[in-house]
Amino acid sequence: MSDLFQGFVQALMLIFTIDGDLYAISARSLQVTLTATLIATLVGIPFGAWLAVSNFRLRNGLIILTNALMGLPPVVVGLLVYLFLSKSGPFGVFNLLFTPSAMIIAQIIIILPIIASISHRTIRSLWKEYRDFFISLNATRWQIILTLVKDSRRSLITAALAGFGRGIGEVGAIMIVGGNIDHATRVLTTAISLETSRGNFHLAMALGIVLIIVSILINFLMHLSIKSKYEQIDDRL
Amino acid sequence: MTDYKITGVNLVIEKNSNVLLGPMSFELSNSNFIILLGQNGAGKTSLLRLLHGLDYPKSGSLTWEPLIKIEEQSFVFQSPVILRRNVLENVLYPLILKGVPRPTAILQAKDWLDKTSLTQKASEPALSLSGGERQRMVIARALISKPKILFLDEPTVNLDGESKLQIENLLKQAVSNDTKIIMATHDLGQAKRLGDVVLFLHNGKIIETSSVKTFFNKPQTVEALTFLRGDILR
Numbered sequence: 001m002s003d004l005f006q007g008f009v010q011a012l013m014l015i016f017t018i019d020g021d022l023y024a025i026s027a028r029s030l031q032v033t034l035t036a037t038l039i040a041t042l043v044g045i046p047f048g049a050w051l052a053v054s055n056f057r058l059r060n061g062l063i064i065l066t067n068a069l070m071g072l073p074p075v076v077v078g079l080l081v082y083l084f085l086s087k088s089g090p091f092g093v094f095n096l097l098f099t100p101s102a103m104i105i106a107q108i109i110i111i112l113p114i115i116a117s118i119s120h121r122t123i124r125s126l127w128k129e130y131r132d133f134f135i136s137l138n139a140t141r142w143q144i145i146l147t148l149v150k151d152s153r154r155s156l157i158t159a160a161l162a163g164f165g166r167g168i169g170e171v172g173a174i175m176i177v178g179g180n181i182d183h184a185t186r187v188l189t190t191a192i193s194l195e196t197s198r199g200n201f202h203l204a205m206a207l208g209i210v211l212i213i214v215s216i217l218i219n220f221l222m223h224l225s226i227k228s229k230y231e232q233i234d235d236r237l
Numbered sequence: 238m239t240d241y242k243i244t245g246v247n248l249v250i251e252k253n254s255n256v257l258l259g260p261m262s263f264e265l266s267n268s269n270f271i272i273l274l275g276q277n278g279a280g281k282t283s284l285l286r287l288l289h290g291l292d293y294p295k296s297g298s299l300t301w302e303p304l305i306k307i308e309e310q311s312f313v314f315q316s317p318v319i320l321r322r323n324v325l326e327n328v329l330y331p332l333i334l335k336g337v338p339r340p341t342a343i344l345q346a347k348d349w350l351d352k353t354s355l356t357q358k359a360s361e362p363a364l365s366l367s368g369g370e371r372q373r374m375v376i377a378r379a380l381i382s383k384p385k386i387l388f389l390d391e392p393t394v395n396l397d398g399e400s401k402l403q404i405e406n407l408l409k410q411a412v413s414n415d416t417k418i419i420m421a422t423h424d425l426g427q428a429k430r431l432g433d434v435v436l437f438l439h440n441g442k443i444i445e446t447s448s449v450k451t452f453f454n455k456p457q458t459v460e461a462l463t464f465l466r467g468d469i470l471r
Contacts, residue, residue: 132291133318138308151321
């Protein structure tokens with residue numbers, strides 16, 4: 001209990017004394033996860049939408065695969081990305097290993113199936129409701145996808161937030177591909193892991209509290225940005 | 238005037254190996270307002286969906302002379318499809334799909350909101366509308382693209398008298414603006430007030446086609462007579 005309390009006090013001190021290292025680590029955490037979330041969203045939502053409105057032979061197989069990949073173990077993702085980016089790997093020539101870019105790549109692989117799967121389910125249910133209307137208007141595939149994405153935007157932002165949540169708290173993959181290098185690839189989760197192994201529980205706790213605050217803050221801001229009359233209507237229904 | 242002839246020959250619609258409609262043959266031409274009458278489950282919705290091209294027949298043929306493309310027709314569903322947008326955006330949506338410039342689409346949509354007494358609701362989320370308002374909105378959305386043929390599936394079911402009257406007036410205006418209407422209903426009063434021709438369906442078949450006057454005064458079949466008496470058809 002005293003570790004928790006002291007951790008909380010230390011977290012407040014680190015925040016209010018504007019500790020340079022803490023802010024740098026937090027900013028890096030945000031930079032890596034927000035970039036990964038943005039890219040995964042830009043790929044995952046159109047992919048989920050395409051999966052929702054298309055009809056082809058391997059569609060069910062692809063849906064099952066996307067859902068299964070949501071549970072991909074981050075450590076395995078880290079290992080695979082490591083092998084691909086290491087000097088002897090196929091992408092070794094880009095010198096990306098132990099850089100924030102490598103961490104972003106690993107996080108995209110972890111986040112993408114989550115965003116794609118939730119997007120698919122959300123858009124599919126709306127598509128079932130709109131389907132006859134689209135046929136009646138002779139809408140093109142592209143018009144259908146744009147309409148569905150626009151009309152389910154709030155749920156899709158929730159999908160992006162789910163991806164962000166998975167990414168910001170992720171440690172296994174980015175530890176392997178980032179290497180937890182001070183002032184280079186250290187982020188909140190890898191710093192917590194390091195400080196815990198060093199026995200600096202107060203500092204680890206403080207970093208953990210900062211991580212939770214950052215995560216809640218981002219979720220809060222996103223929800224605030226999409227809070228609208230539509231949400232109030234949906235809540236009433 | 239839009240001239241049209243729809244000819245169906247030996248049409249059958251099946252769902253999960255159950256025959257929903259047919260086999261039926263018919264010829265529909267040039268009536269301003271065709272009413273599909275029949276009990277629940279008679280096949281009215283299936284026939285409307287078949288005519289509009291939402292469902293395909295298992296066998297038989299359906300031909301249009303001249304061809305009126307699906308985008309030149311409109312369909313109002315029994316459960317209105319409400320886009321998760323405001324009322325104005327719902328009404329202008331078909332025009333945007335057709336590539337009409339947004340400012341022009343907005344002007345036209347506002348005009349339709351005026352005609353349907355929905356101007357005050359323009360920026361409200363469409364989901365917040367009442368049942369009658371929703372139906373007026375989807376009819377405005379169906380008519381905004383000036384369809385040659387409008388299909389309606391029980392558009393006034395569960396609506397009160399005033400809302401029903403507003404919608405019937407909209408449909409009369411549409412007919413005077415050269416839109417042909419084919420509507421399913423089981424409201425006999427409405428059929429009398431609006432229709433020119435009645436197609437009476439029973440058990441997935443058209444069993445009587447006649448003018449509204451003849452249908453109500455001298456029905457040709459026992460089933461139609463039973464239906465008009467208000468008795469249960471088996």
